[in-house]
Amino acid sequence: MSLLPLVVDLDGTLIRTDMLHESALRALRDKPWDVVRIPYWLSRGKAVLKQRLAQGGSFDASSLPYAPDLLAWLKVQKAEGRQLVLCTASDLSIATAIAAHLDIFDAVMASDGVVNLAGPHKAEALEQRFGRAGFDYAGNSHADLAVWARARRAVVVNASADLATKAAAQCEVERVFEAPAAGLRAWRRVLRVHQWMKNLLLFVPLLAAHLLTEIDTWLILMLAFAAFSLCASSVYIANDLLDLESDRQHPRKSTRPFAAGVVPAWMGVLLAPLLLAASILLASYVGSSFLACMVVYFLLTCIYSWGLKRLVLVDCVTLAILYTLRIIAGAAAAEMPLSFWLLAFSVFLFLSLAFVKRYAELQAQMLSGKEKVHGRGYLTTDAPLIQMLGITSGYASVVVLALYLNSAAVLQLYRTPEFVWGAVPVMLFWVSWIWLRAHRGDMHDDPLVFAVKDKVSIVAGLVFGLVLAGGALGWSW
Structure with missing residues (x-):
């Protein structure tokens, strides 16, 4: 040698x-x-x-x-x-x-x-x-x-x-x-394709108004879905690039392509604006109101990435607003009026899910022996308080749902409104279930991604849908 x-x-x-x-x-x-x-x-x-x-x-x-x-x-x-x-x-x-x-x-x-x-x-x-x-x-x-x-x-x-x-x-x-191969799986993770399912919230106003036969509206919403997904991917890339150090100190986020060095940062710097430009072109075709909503979403997400994510509680409120903006954008794309009840329900539910996300991160950091979350304003000792705030927000969304079922709007949309009351215990169960799994340390970084993969959550969602369908079609107990 x-x-x-x-x-x-x-x-x-x-x-x-x-x-x-x-x-x-x-x-x-x-x-x-x-x-x-x-x-x-x-x-x-x-x-x-x-x-x-x-x-x-x-x-x-x-x-x-x-x-x-x-x-x-x-x-x-x-x-x-x-x-x-x-x-x-x-x-x-x-x-x-x-x-x-x-x-x-x-x-x-x-x-x-x-x-x-x-x-x-x-x-x-x-x-x-x-x-x-x-x-x-x-x-x-x-x-x-x-x-x-x-x-x-x-x-x-x-x-x-x-x-x-x-x-x-x-x-x-x-x-x-040899260089590590940046295959299709790595690029899917760069774009966070699995996160696009959040953009299905664009279809919620259409479903809530029972306009399932409006084919033209479905087509417009699918185009809006594509635009919002490309916009979201550009934001995810920017967020990953600005959050490299924090991601590398996180048990799961450290494997993200940019943090792990599988995909070089300069590629993300080039790709993000290209995706944003493509999303703006698609959104312009959908309509000016939808484009305005998407621009607000993009700007708020950028502000979140640059600073709001480091502010205690403000970060969770911002996440709840970003989720709700998808529903607002869906209504704008479909040119439909927004329901007060839908907005109130969404804000409280998404605030609860934002707290779930932060609580899961605090638990992961606590298990790693850390007292403070890197890049965030939280201490790991804040976990019990975040848990309490999240559960309270989740139950508040169920209260809004119950009040909605006693409103005049329900009489117009459902033939047997009393059947729809079955949605309340389903939501109570699901909110409690999500927080139980988070308490046990089984929660994914994103609760919506967890819900799509969790069998119990899928069953709860099916039951919830059947209850609403039963009320709309005139089923009785």
């Missing part, structure tokens, strides 16, 4: 992300006014840009998506007495923090605010320090070809077969570490 120094690149090699991209996203989230300075900093050189962005905020080196196979191999190399050098185009402050966390590197070389240590600059610096062919180099990009041309051996990491071939033309390839 050769004991020549092994030089390791950082971005895309040791970690499955790019710290420049992450620094820019962190600035966009925490100091959006710094984003307008980026062109000026870049005009002074890429090294200046990296240094300024790195100074904009701290990061948690322990939560970064390291390449596990490469890291394990590096530890073996270190144990065998090989000198390891971290050499990166990222800013020196970032590289130093990562090296300190891993504690396997003997030296750190990085951009210093003057020289951007990438490509030819990195090659020259390494040749000056170790001599031509006096080191081996682990890298991942075409910019590293200039370095491999002066190295003795190459270690190709997370790269294409084409790059591995080009690296072999420069020097002997010692090892190849």
Whole structure:
């Protein structure tokens, strides 16, 4: 085994992300006014840009998506007495923090605010320090070809077969570490296709008004569903990009494609506006009222991602409003008046579900031994209070449902209104069931996703639908 120094690149090699991209996203989230300075900093050189962005905020080196196979191999190399050098185009402050966390590197070389240590600059610096062919180099990009041309051996990491071939033309390839495949499942998770089921709420006003035979309205609502789903996916991508650090510290969210480094952040930055543009085009065809509702949803979600999600209780109220906005948008698309009872019922029910979501997160963090939820304003000791508020909100929605059943509107829509009273115990049971499962730690991050997969919830939903259908068709007890 050769004991020549092994030089390791950082971005895309040791970690499955790019710290420049992450620094820019962190600035966009925490100091959006710094984003307008980026062109000026870049005009002074890429090294200046990296240094300024790195100074904009701290990061948690322990939560970064390291390449596990490469890291394990590096530890073996270190144990065998090989000198390891971290050499990166990222800013020196970032590289130093990562090296300190891993504690396997003997030296750190990085951009210093003057020289951007990438490509030819990195090659020259390494040749000056170790001599031509006096080191081996682990890298991942075409910019590293200039370095491999002066190295003795190459270690190709997370790269294409084409790059591995080009690296072999420069020097002997010692090892190849394959890149994780971003398959169809990863892209489904990027778009959060399973979350599109929330947009079925657009059809609620049509169902509540018993206008099931309006084919033209169904077609318009399906187009609205597509528009809202694309808009929601663009928001989910933006939220994931702005919430990388918090997601990486969450037991389940840490496996999300951007957080885990399976899909690079720059792809999300490009994809989100494209999805938004497509959704606006579709929404424009549906109608101006629906478009206005969708724009309000988008803007409120952006405000939520930038700050409201960190405010205690405000975050849950905002989530309830976002759910309810889907129903309002559905009514706008179908050009139907909104029912006061439907809105009141929705707000209380969705507030309860928002509290379920937050309660489940608090429980997960508590089991991890943490006292505070990263990126949120909650302490894990707040869980009992959140539980109480959520159960109260859920039962309030049932009270609204009961009051609605005593209103004049029920007499117009249902032939046997007394049959519809069966919906009240069904809702009481389901709200209680959801909170029981949350209390036992069985709740998914999203209660609506949980409900669609939960057999008891599915049965409760079917019974609820049968009760309403029975009342509409004139069934009697």
